[in-house]
Amino acid sequence: MSTLIRSFxxxxxxxxxxxxxxxxxxxxxxxRQGGPPTLPATPPTVGHGASNALLADQPALIFAEDHGPDAxxxxxxxxxxxxxxxxxxxxxxxxxRPAPPTRVARGFAGRSDGxxxxxxxxxxxxxxxxxxxxxxxxxxxQLRLVGARPALVEGLEPRSTSLNFFHGPPEAWRTGLPSFxxxxxxxxxxxxxxxxxxxxxxVQAQIVAAPxxxxxxxxxxxxxxxxxxxAEGVLHAGGTEGPLLRLDAAHVPASRPWQVRLDSPSVDAVxxxxxxxxxxxxxxxxxxxxxxxxxxxxxxxxxxxTGEAWIDGDREAYVLKVDPSGGDVxxxxxxxxxxxxxxxxxxxxxxxxxxxxxxxxxxESSFPVVGGPQRTFQGVADVLVASLDATGETLRYAGxxxxxxxxxxEGIQVxxxxxxxxxxxxASDDFPAKVGPDLSHNGMTDAxxxxxxxxxxxxxxxxxxxxxxxxxxxxxxxxxxxxxxxPEELWATAGHVTVDAAGAAYVSGGTNSDESSFPTGExxxxxxxxxxxxxxxxxxxxxxxLPGGAGLAYAxxxxxxxxxxxxxxxxxxxxAAYFSGGGDSTAESxxxxxxxxxxxxxxxxDTFAVKVVPDGSQFAYAGxxxSTGTEFATGMSLDxxxxxxxxxxxxxxxxxxxxxxxxxxxxxxxxDIGDAFVCRLVADPASAEPIxxxxxxxxxxxxAFDQAFWADVGPDGAVYVVGDTESGPDTFPNGQxxxxxxxxxxxxxxxSDAFVxxxxxxxxxxxxxxxxxTPTTEPTPIATEVATVGATVYLPRALR
Numbered sequence: 001m002s003t004l005i006r007s008f009x010x011x012x013x014x015x016x017x018x019x020x021x022x023x024x025x026x027x028x029x030x031x032r033q034g035g036p037p038t039l040p041a042t043p044p045t046v047g048h049g050a051s052n053a054l055l056a057d058q059p060a061l062i063f064a065e066d067h068g069p070d071a072x073x074x075x076x077x078x079x080x081x082x083x084x085x086x087x088x089x090x091x092x093x094x095x096x097r098p099a100p101p102t103r104v105a106r107g108f109a110g111r112s113d114g115x116x117x118x119x120x121x122x123x124x125x126x127x128x129x130x131x132x133x134x135x136x137x138x139x140x141x142q143l144r145l146v147g148a149r150p151a152l153v154e155g156l157e158p159r160s161t162s163l164n165f166f167h168g169p170p171e172a173w174r175t176g177l178p179s180f181x182x183x184x185x186x187x188x189x190x191x192x193x194x195x196x197x198x199x200x201x202x203v204q205a206q207i208v209a210a211p212x213x214x215x216x217x218x219x220x221x222x223x224x225x226x227x228x229x230x231a232e233g234v235l236h237a238g239g240t241e242g243p244l245l246r247l248d249a250a251h252v253p254a255s256r257p258w259q260v261r262l263d264s265p266s267v268d269a270v271x272x273x274x275x276x277x278x279x280x281x282x283x284x285x286x287x288x289x290x291x292x293x294x295x296x297x298x299x300x301x302x303x304x305x306t307g308e309a310w311i312d313g314d315r316e317a318y319v320l321k322v323d324p325s326g327g328d329v330x331x332x333x334x335x336x337x338x339x340x341x342x343x344x345x346x347x348x349x350x351x352x353x354x355x356x357x358x359x360x361x362x363x364e365s366s367f368p369v370v371g372g373p374q375r376t377f378q379g380v381a382d383v384l385v386a387s388l389d390a391t392g393e394t395l396r397y398a399g400x401x402x403x404x405x406x407x408x409x410e411g412i413q414v415x416x417x418x419x420x421x422x423x424x425x426x427a428s429d430d431f432p433a434k435v436g437p438d439l440s441h442n443g444m445t446d447a448x449x450x451x452x453x454x455x456x457x458x459x460x461x462x463x464x465x466x467x468x469x470x471x472x473x474x475x476x477x478x479x480x481x482x483x484x485x486x487p488e489e490l491w492a493t494a495g496h497v498t499v500d501a502a503g504a505a506y507v508s509g510g511t512n513s514d515e516s517s518f519p520t521g522e523x524x525x526x527x528x529x530x531x532x533x534x535x536x537x538x539x540x541x542x543x544x545x546l547p548g549g550a551g552l553a554y555a556x557x558x559x560x561x562x563x564x565x566x567x568x569x570x571x572x573x574x575x576a577a578y579f580s581g582g583g584d585s586t587a588e589s590x591x592x593x594x595x596x597x598x599x600x601x602x603x604x605x606d607t608f609a610v611k612v613v614p615d616g617s618q619f620a621y622a623g624x625x626x627s628t629g630t631e632f633a634t635g636m637s638l639d640x641x642x643x644x645x646x647x648x649x650x651x652x653x654x655x656x657x658x659x660x661x662x663x664x665x666x667x668x669x670x671x672d673i674g675d676a677f678v679c680r681l682v683a684d685p686a687s688a689e690p691i692x693x694x695x696x697x698x699x700x701x702x703x704a705f706d707q708a709f710w711a712d713v714g715p716d717g718a719v720y721v722v723g724d725t726e727s728g729p730d731t732f733p734n735g736q737x738x739x740x741x742x743x744x745x746x747x748x749x750x751x752s753d754a755f756v757x758x759x760x761x762x763x764x765x766x767x768x769x770x771x772x773x774t775p776t777t778e779p780t781p782i783a784t785e786v787a788t789v790g791a792t793v794y795l796p797r798a799l800r
Contacts, residue, residue, distance in 0.1 A: 062180060062181060090141070126406070129340035192218060294307065294722065305319070306318065377400055406425070423507050443472050474517040501573075510581070527552060539557040604630040629656070634649070642683040643681055643683050
């Protein structure tokens with residue numbers, strides 16, 4: 001490869017897709033003149049200037065059979081998608097720049113799993129789904145085969161990942177699509193093939209000629225945005241964020257359209273010729289904003305991720321399953337229609353069936369409706385609820401839940417009978433209401449709770465719902481925010497749901513409704529609660545809903561004079577409920593109880609954690625986990641020992657109780673960005689020293705913005721964390737990059753990628769997949785030795 005091409009490759013910043021042509025001898029069994037060429041048994045090893053040493057031991061990257069109308073294959077990568085079709089190659093990049101301000105709502109908006117909405121009228125709740133504020137442009141480059149006939153494009157080197165696309169009516173679904181390590185374009189010119197392979201962090205292509213075939217037929221024509229030749233004679237194509245394609249100066253023609261031709265005599269052996277053209281891009285993923293918002297772990301230790309991704313200009317929900325070893329992706333399934341579709345939470349049952357929920361603006365003409373509580377689209381945004389079987393190839397059901405305005409789901413749970421519980425945001429007065437917990441929509445926005453049966457076979461939603469109702473007062477009972485400079489937009493987010501063995505459901509959230517109307521429009525009356533007084537601007541809340549949904553067992557606030565919001569929700573075997581969140585109320589107005597910390601540390605926000613006794617009458621503990629910066633917990637889980645795991649976002653600040661990892665060093669530079677965090681509390685966080693109230697607590701992140709959204713605990717006690725990252729593989733997940741970490745997919749894709757991290761529990765067997773753990777650094781010395789949390793499995797790019 002030429003010195004010029006080597007010089008522009010930046011290791012760890014992106015990967016190389018090279019049209020590679022290098023000389024070799026004919027392997028045994030080469031075909032005679034006129035027959036198809038025989039592929040070399042081992043492809044040449046080239047492009048080392050672009051190889052990523054961190055990926056040397058990673059599984060091969062994959063090509064996906066396109067789900068479009070023609071026979072083609074795709075591979076997605078860093079800011080770009082590459083399509084290989086019968087007539088050539090197309091590279092497309094989405095350039096996405098956040099619209100100022102990029103971080104709003106004092107750290108909440110844009111950093112949680114809520115939804116950006118756009119008002120359709122001045123009336124509240126009449127909205128449609130919107131993209132996170134950004135400026136998006138698309139750039140495209142095409143490399144056409146000149147003088148060629150349409151090639152037969154076929155996959156090579158099958159991989160184990162199953163790809164599934166549920167979009168539109170059943171006849172349009174594409175399921176069980178195979179994935180490949182290579183693609184072959186068969187004889188676009190007589191006796192000549194083009195073979196594309198993806199392996200070890202790069203994508204390489206060969207021209208392979210049969211004996212007697214003439215290479216002087218081989219020619220490529222280039223068309224693309226912002227195509228120009230620089231002062232050194234290098235051709236650049238693709239524009240504002242750097243070229244999508246570069247051509248060596250020796251091969252740049254003098255006229256347009258730009259055309260590259262091989263001037264070479266006929267050959268009598270399989271032959272390649274080097275440095276004709278080089279195209280670079282990353283691989284595996286989608287070239288835009290992708291988010292990891294929910295995670296569930298099955299009994300075998302396989303992780304199921306869900307979120308939203310932009311694919312070919314459409315916003316789609318996805319589910320991705322990682323095998324228990326963390327070494328491969330078993331399936332990747334997309335679901336959506338012609339509108340916007342997103343998934344916010346996921347659970348999995350004992351058989352490996354996954355259940356997920358979110359939001360959709362796709363009508364039944366394009367959304368893959370099959371079963372579900374409602375079969376027709378109701379309003380400008382509806383709840384999306386769906387279930388897949390364990391293979392990811394069968395859509396068990398998918399449908400709507402909503403009214404005439406904007407409604408969406410952020411929390412889902414399933415019980416041992418396959419019955420599903422949903423919670424989220426409801427603005428529709430005509431949202432399906434049956435039994436309770438409250439049948440009246442009471443304010444601007446309410447939270448909702450709906451229980452669905454295991455099977456939904458009726459065309460009537462009343463028969464497909466066990467119970468459904470509202471939680472809220474006369475104000476907002478989910479957090480909403482409107483940026484001052486974009487009054488036409490709204491950001492909304494809700495809490496989560498869990499269920500106990502008796503069928504009682506527990507729901508969390510945030511409200512600005514006071515005690516005269518919260519939680520059912522009539523105030524508390526005789527309803528028990530640990531805190532029945534509204535504290536300030538916004539209060540976190542938690543309720544227990546009676547089995548059968550006919551009312552509440554208790555309700556409580558947790559808040560002070562500032563803004564305090566609840567996100568997570570868990571319950572233990574004794575019936576004690578746990579919820580978490582973040583806020584800025586000081587200790588004088590919040591009233592922390594026992595711990596994990598009793599002092600507000602400052603900054604914009606502190607994380608809090610709360611445990612409610614089974615009858616709801618008091619807090620077993622309630623307190624801060626914070627620093628002088630900004631942090632809040634958007635997700636949580638509970639292990640078998642009653643230890644609460646908190647995950648979320650943290651900005652650099654003094655006093656964060658770092659202890660035992662997974663990384664004790666804050667990785668982002670100072671400013672309006674931060675790291676994800678994961679902390680596990682002790683079962684009884686009653687010490688006066690916050691550092692003694694955590695088993696482990698540390699950072700996950702790189703040099704850019706990182707945010708964790710949810711967590712789950714595996715059958716072996718390992719902790720799984722899902723979130724978003726804008727950090728590249730040279731710094732994520734611990735400031736040191738991906739070296740030594742097991743990962744089925746590990747290339748940074750678009751502007752934001754999903755990630756999942758699996759952590760060993762302290763006291764477990766020593767990790768075998770990671771280098772020696774980094775020594776811990778603690779703000780306060782402690783008397784006993786701290787077990788370090790080993791990070792054993794990373795999948796830092798869930799769609800990459």
